[in-house]
Amino acid sequence: xxxxVISIKNLRKNYGSKAVLHGINLDVYPGQVLGYIGPNGAGKxxxxxxxxxxxxxxxxxxTVQGIDIKNDPVAAKRRIGYIPELAExxxxxxxxxxxxxxGSLYGMEKDVCESRLTRIMSAFGMQANLHQRMDTFxxxxxxxxxxxxxxxxNPDIIILDEPLSGLDAxxxxxxxxLIGRLAKEGKTIFYCSHMMDVVEKVSDRIVLIDExxxxxxxxxxxxxxxxxxxxxxxxxxxxxxxxxxxxADDLMQAFEQ
Amino acid sequence: xxxxNKALLALALLPRNLYRRWGIDVSQLSAILTAKLMMxxxxxxxxxxxQQHSGGKEVKNxxxxxxxxxxxxxxLFLFAFAFxxxxxxxxxxxxxxxxxxxxxxxxSDFTSVLxxxxxxxxxxxxxxxxxxxxxxxxxxVFLHVCKLVFPMLAPGMIYLAFDSNxxxxxxxxxxAIFATLxxxxxxxxxxxxxxxxxxxxxxxxxxxxxxxxxxxxxxxGSQLLxxxxxxxxxxxxxxxxxxxxxxxxxxxxxxxxDTVFSGSSKWFQxxxxxxxxxxxxxxxxxxxxxxxPAFNQKLAMIAGSEGPAxxxxxxxxxxxxxxxxxxxxxxxxxxxxxRTGFLFSWKMMxxxxxxxxRVYPSIGYLIVMVVVVFFKQSGTDAPDSxxxxxxxxxxxxxxxxxxxxxxxxxxSYSDKYKAAWMFxxxxxxxxxxxxxxxxxxxxxxxxxxxxxxxxxxxxxxxxPSVLPNILLAVSNQVLLIFAMAxxxxxxxxxxxxxxxxxxxxxxxRLLLWLFLSGIVALIHFLLFRNAVAVxxxxxxxxxxxxxxxxxxxxxxxxEVELAD
Numbered sequence: 001x002x003x004x005v006i007s008i009k010n011l012r013k014n015y016g017s018k019a020v021l022h023g024i025n026l027d028v029y030p031g032q033v034l035g036y037i038g039p040n041g042a043g044k045x046x047x048x049x050x051x052x053x054x055x056x057x058x059x060x061x062x063t064v065q066g067i068d069i070k071n072d073p074v075a076a077k078r079r080i081g082y083i084p085e086l087a088e089x090x091x092x093x094x095x096x097x098x099x100x101x102x103g104s105l106y107g108m109e110k111d112v113c114e115s116r117l118t119r120i121m122s123a124f125g126m127q128a129n130l131h132q133r134m135d136t137f138x139x140x141x142x143x144x145x146x147x148x149x150x151x152x153x154n155p156d157i158i159i160l161d162e163p164l165s166g167l168d169a170x171x172x173x174x175x176x177x178l179i180g181r182l183a184k185e186g187k188t189i190f191y192c193s194h195m196m197d198v199v200e201k202v203s204d205r206i207v208l209i210d211e212x213x214x215x216x217x218x219x220x221x222x223x224x225x226x227x228x229x230x231x232x233x234x235x236x237x238x239x240x241x242x243x244x245x246x247x248a249d250d251l252m253q254a255f256e257q
Numbered sequence: 258x259x260x261x262n263k264a265l266l267a268l269a270l271l272p273r274n275l276y277r278r279w280g281i282d283v284s285q286l287s288a289i290l291t292a293k294l295m296m297x298x299x300x301x302x303x304x305x306x307x308q309q310h311s312g313g314k315e316v317k318n319x320x321x322x323x324x325x326x327x328x329x330x331x332x333l334f335l336f337a338f339a340f341x342x343x344x345x346x347x348x349x350x351x352x353x354x355x356x357x358x359x360x361x362x363x364x365s366d367f368t369s370v371l372x373x374x375x376x377x378x379x380x381x382x383x384x385x386x387x388x389x390x391x392x393x394x395x396x397x398v399f400l401h402v403c404k405l406v407f408p409m410l411a412p413g414m415i416y417l418a419f420d421s422n423x424x425x426x427x428x429x430x431x432x433a434i435f436a437t438l439x440x441x442x443x444x445x446x447x448x449x450x451x452x453x454x455x456x457x458x459x460x461x462x463x464x465x466x467x468x469x470x471x472x473x474x475x476x477x478g479s480q481l482l483x484x485x486x487x488x489x490x491x492x493x494x495x496x497x498x499x500x501x502x503x504x505x506x507x508x509x510x511x512x513x514x515d516t517v518f519s520g521s522s523k524w525f526q527x528x529x530x531x532x533x534x535x536x537x538x539x540x541x542x543x544x545x546x547x548x549x550p551a552f553n554q555k556l557a558m559i560a561g562s563e564g565p566a567x568x569x570x571x572x573x574x575x576x577x578x579x580x581x582x583x584x585x586x587x588x589x590x591x592x593x594x595x596r597t598g599f600l601f602s603w604k605m606m607x608x609x610x611x612x613x614x615r616v617y618p619s620i621g622y623l624i625v626m627v628v629v630v631f632f633k634q635s636g637t638d639a640p641d642s643x644x645x646x647x648x649x650x651x652x653x654x655x656x657x658x659x660x661x662x663x664x665x666x667x668x669s670y671s672d673k674y675k676a677a678w679m680f681x682x683x684x685x686x687x688x689x690x691x692x693x694x695x696x697x698x699x700x701x702x703x704x705x706x707x708x709x710x711x712x713x714x715x716x717x718x719x720x721p722s723v724l725p726n727i728l729l730a731v732s733n734q735v736l737l738i739f740a741m742a743x744x745x746x747x748x749x750x751x752x753x754x755x756x757x758x759x760x761x762x763x764x765x766r767l768l769l770w771l772f773l774s775g776i777v778a779l780i781h782f783l784l785f786r787n788a789v790a791v792x793x794x795x796x797x798x799x800x801x802x803x804x805x806x807x808x809x810x811x812x813x814x815x816e817v818e819l820a821d
Contacts, residue, residue: 074386098292105384106383133299
């Protein structure tokens, strides 16, 4: 196998006295679509923020295409396209202005940027909105602009955090298909989500973390050794400590009296 | 972008080679500044805090608005030259006004414009190195300050150029740059201090209180300064020529001007002149070296999800305040929808930042009016003062209702108006009780905030005989407000977007209110010495209030304008 694109070795991170990551080890290879899942507070977002160079006070080693993120975060960031979950936008700008701004931060030529952003936004059916201010945009429209801003510079690594939130069914299909096509071209996709059915379908490798540790790592087939379980069920089996089915019982009991 | 921003951008990017030598990516720097200036142009400026979100119209060229407003402030500063006729006095006043105004403007702009927390999400994941990012921020602050400072100085410079000579106006400009550095330092220090003692979450509320104070100060200044000029002979006013003047920063700059301009040689004036240059330079060094790094870190937390601190603050509030409002609600409302409306509005008024920012400045107008009415006529003239004697506190009681009107004008609006779905989905047969509950909460807030303190004050000044008259005045105003609520569009509390607040009807309602209020006050004035008439009026007015409330409670869903 070729050299890993993303390599995480013994990654630890504390917020004050609270440890969030207890030594994550992970190698991701070109062309992989990695589904990164875990319960709330498991440390998913922290891992992603470290990968994107947003958090630098961690222990362990994280390299992106051989570049240590701590030593040269700028070079690493250049290779990554990050699409944050429901992120802020400078919404008094228009998509065209915003994406040109993003493009120039990646050092892109103006013409290249223009033609790409026009095509990406048209593919999402937003060519008519290119020159409208984004403060009136719906959640889905904003998400499309975010997706465009992460893909614009044609990065080798794409980190997606809940990228489908707010999108309509048609756009969801487009994005899912796009993920597959990008992977085929050798791009590496790091996909964080709570939507198990989507993760199950789009990713060819699933990493499940819980309380800052990797508890499962493999393709869906490998995780599903007992056969005919959904990812949701596997997820529940691996992460629920006190039998979860009681929660529904408790809820039902709340109405008795 | 307009030409002003283009020129500013070109100016900021002038030392390209220097930037490159520092390891700054100039094209990224230019891109960030372009985006920032473009956004500044589309944001309503800080002086119009209360008019934010105004109308569906898109804000364009806000920069030009900012510049014009700064120039107008600069014109107000010219008042300083009415003082005495020595440069030290005039310029101490001038720089005093300049520094205060600039600090106020910077405080209200810093979080929203200059330190945009979205940067953390949008720019930091991009391949931008730290130096480029920090320099882009500093340059943005610099450009913003330029937009404020130069127009503000222009009137003073023009005045000096004609009054003395052009060299004097250049000297003023030169010293003002140092005064600006000093102000930036002051603001930075204040921000750090505030962040030391409070959580980032609270920080935002503190900033909005500063904005409220700012609005009040501007209004009070514009009202009281001319009156001050009438009563005190400003031309005779001179600052004492004493060493302790060195404690007042504006004096440094005035002293520096005087030293250069007329070659004064008093030791403390020379020392002050020296400080005008040395202190700003030293303070800028402190900002860059020590304050700025900690500052950015802390500010980043405002947006961050630093959970624990904010959680405790919130839970503390919940426990403390609920009991009082619930007791009041039990006394004043029937159970069900009306009590809900009361409690909901009570809490929203107390906690909604934007409601406070829009309504509280009117307290400033009130204070100013009270000062004007109560203390101005203490002089000699005015044969009619005898005629109006005794009616003054009652007149103020009528004026005070500007606050009630301001609150009434805002109570149906909120940024989070969509949360009003809770009224629409629950099985409430009539929205009337919710509206009446909200109005009761509003009137009660008004009474406890302003009414009772004012009542005590006027009892102290005028004696107990004034009591029935004040009660009648307040009751009449409440009656008018309720009547307006009834004939208005009957809106649910905090359930409509602000955009609509600007639309037509508002002004008509205001005029109607002023007209009716005037008539009622006139009738009251004709009767106010007649105790029997006042008593009867009070009974009638109270009955009217009760009747209006009953009518409001009957408002149906068909009469309520639904948002969305």
